[in-house]
Amino acid sequence: MKRIARYLEHWIHDWYRIFVRELKHIFSDSGVLVIFFLACLVYPVLYGLIYSKGTLDNMPVAVVDMSGSHASRKFVRGLDATRELEIRYSCRDMSEAGRLMRDRKVNGIVLIPSDYGEDLASSRQAGISLYADMSSFIYYKNLTTGVNMVMLDEMHDIQRERLTASGYDSRLAEQFISPIRYEDNMPYNRALSYSVFFMSAILLIIIQQTMFFGISMLSGTMREEHRSFAVLPDSLKGRGISRTVLGRGAAYWLIYAAISIYVAILAPRMTGMPQNCPTGDILVLLAFFVSACVVFSFTFSTLIRHRETVFVIFLLMSVVCLFLTGFSWPEHSFPAFWKYFSWLFPSTFAVRAFMNMNTAGAGLAMAEPQLTALTIQIIVYYILSCIAAAVENRILKKDTDTQYSTLSGFAAHSRNAV
Numbered sequence: 001m002k003r004i005a006r007y008l009e010h011w012i013h014d015w016y017r018i019f020v021r022e023l024k025h026i027f028s029d030s031g032v033l034v035i036f037f038l039a040c041l042v043y044p045v046l047y048g049l050i051y052s053k054g055t056l057d058n059m060p061v062a063v064v065d066m067s068g069s070h071a072s073r074k075f076v077r078g079l080d081a082t083r084e085l086e087i088r089y090s091c092r093d094m095s096e097a098g099r100l101m102r103d104r105k106v107n108g109i110v111l112i113p114s115d116y117g118e119d120l121a122s123s124r125q126a127g128i129s130l131y132a133d134m135s136s137f138i139y140y141k142n143l144t145t146g147v148n149m150v151m152l153d154e155m156h157d158i159q160r161e162r163l164t165a166s167g168y169d170s171r172l173a174e175q176f177i178s179p180i181r182y183e184d185n186m187p188y189n190r191a192l193s194y195s196v197f198f199m200s201a202i203l204l205i206i207i208q209q210t211m212f213f214g215i216s217m218l219s220g221t222m223r224e225e226h227r228s229f230a231v232l233p234d235s236l237k238g239r240g241i242s243r244t245v246l247g248r249g250a251a252y253w254l255i256y257a258a259i260s261i262y263v264a265i266l267a268p269r270m271t272g273m274p275q276n277c278p279t280g281d282i283l284v285l286l287a288f289f290v291s292a293c294v295v296f297s298f299t300f301s302t303l304i305r306h307r308e309t310v311f312v313i314f315l316l317m318s319v320v321c322l323f324l325t326g327f328s329w330p331e332h333s334f335p336a337f338w339k340y341f342s343w344l345f346p347s348t349f350a351v352r353a354f355m356n357m358n359t360a361g362a363g364l365a366m367a368e369p370q371l372t373a374l375t376i377q378i379i380v381y382y383i384l385s386c387i388a389a390a391v392e393n394r395i396l397k398k399d400t401d402t403q404y405s406t407l408s409g410f411a412a413h414s415r416n417a418v
Contacts, residue, residue, distance in 0.1 A: 011243055018247025025218060026251065031307075035214040040259045043206050047199060048271025055193050059142045060088035062097040062106040069117025075128075075154060079110065084146035097131075107133040108143040120158065199273055200355040201327035207260050208293050208347045209318050211252065213310055215297040220307040241389045245382065249294045256293070260286045264354070276361035284364055285353055288374040292346035295381035302388040325351035349373040 026032055061079070065072050080087040088106055091097040097109045109131040119126040130147060132140040156178075164170060265282055268275060275282075304310055323329065324342035331339065331352075342348040353370035356362040364371070 011240070014240075015243045015247045015250075018244055019250050022248045022251040025222075026214075026255070029218055029221065032214045032218050035210050035217065036255060036259065039210050040206060040263055044203055044263045044267035045270065047202055048267060048273065051199060056138050056142050057083055058086040059084060059108065059139065059146075060106045061085050061108045061110060061143065062089040062091050062100050063087050064091045064094055064097050064109065064111045066114040067112050067116040071117045071120050071154075072112045075112065075116075075150060076110075078150035078153060079146060082146040082149055084142040084149075101131070101133060107136075107139040110143075110147065123162070196274065196359055197327050197355065199268065199271075200358050201322060201325050201351045203263050203268070204289065204351050204354055205318065205322050205325070205347050207256065207263055207289070208296075208321065208345065208350075211256055211290075211293050212297040212300065215252065216301040216304040216310040216313070217307050219301040220304040220309060223305050224307060241386045241393065244389055245295075245298060245385050249291075249298065252294050252297075253290055256290045257286075260290050268358075275358055277357040277363065281357055281364050281367075282354070285350065285357065285367065285371070288371055288378070289346055289350040292350075292374045292377045292381065295378060295385050296346055298385035299381045299388060302385075302392065321345050321347050324348055327351065327355065343373070346374060346377055349377075 026036070063076050063079070065076060076087060076090075079085050085108075089097070089100055091100070094109070094111065097106070097111075100106045101109060111129040111131070113127060113129070116126050116128070118124075128147065128151070130143055132143045134140060160170070163172075261283070264286060265275075265279060304313075324334075324338065324345065325348055326334075326342075331342075334342070349370040353362075353367035357364075357367060
């Protein structure tokens with residue numbers, strides 16, 4: 001019993017020393033502090049302000065009507081009547097419209113070809129070309145949404161006119177066109193706000209990527225200076241890799257417990273982003289997510305040998321992780337490779353749960369598959385991070401013993417020579 005009590009005492013003592021030492025390493029590295037605190041404080045508010053409204057009304061558009069027919073003029077009037085678009089300029093040709101777009105006077109161009117009216121009158125398929133300013137996805141969304149809405153209305157009118165001309169009365173023609181009445185209902189995003197689904201994804205990506213970035217920077221710096229966290233257990237009273245991983249992990253978990261609350265709860269409220277689930281449910285999700293991010297970062301930071309390497313990885317993988325969450329493309333449409341590859345990242349499951357909870361009001365019971373996946377990641381990455389620490393510890397000890405033997409041999413040879 002005394003042996004167990006002494007072991008626990010040593011274990012806690014070692015864990016606490018590692019925990020404190022890791023905090024000192026974090027707060028002594030200015031680059032890591034910038035990533036952990038400044039980036040996490042600024043990015044959520046910055047993105048929230050950029051996409052605060054989430055919608056763009058009356059986007060300025062130029063129209064190039066090469067047809068000049070009654071049908072084309074009716075289509076243009078329909079575009080101007082939508083909430084998304086405002087016909088600011090009517091141009092003679094594409095060169096004039098292109099100049100307006102280059103001068104940032106319009107954010108989109110609608111080109112109606114010269115045969116538009118003739119094609120409709122001859123019951124042929126007509127075409128319309130769209131050109132969007134892709135400096136923002138909202139410009140593209142507004143242009144395609146507005147044009148598609150007018151196009152559907154025009155198709156409905158054209159079908160009714162053709163059926164009426166064939167001898168059908170208006171009531172029967174309407175039944176042919178719309179045999180089943182339906183109503184559009186988008187309960188969680190009625191205004192098609194870009195921020196509702198984009199911000200839910202980007203907030204948790206910020207947590208994961210800044211943590212991985214900071215831990216990798218610190219690990220790379222230590223390896224460049226020929227020191228590593230993995231040698232710590234040999235200088236402590238107890239032995240064991242687990243207390244090293246848990247001690248270091250507790251330091252990052254403590255910091256990111258506060259950061260994640262700010263990023264996922266406080267920042268959205270500051271920018272007016274809707275939250276449709278209890279705060280307690282989000283806190284439970286964040287506890288799983290932060291734990292998974294810590295051991296995920298420990299595992300893959302073992303591959304970082306130089307401080308600057310992580311800059312390239314960060315810029316490359318942030319966009320990949322964002323799209324692998326499925327916020328803009330459904331998961332079931334992923335190719336098999338990308339689907340399985342997405343399972344490596346905690347953000348894949350956490351973002352899906354956060355979007356369902358924060359946007360649609362789902363509870364923890366509906367997020368059970370994602371929480372289960374995060375739990376599996378925590379277990380697997382914890383084991384891998386312990387193995388990585390043990391392997392690095394053995395390598396470092398072997399290198400140290402080799403250097404010590406070399407120095408001892410050189411000293412003995414010098415004494416003999418004297």
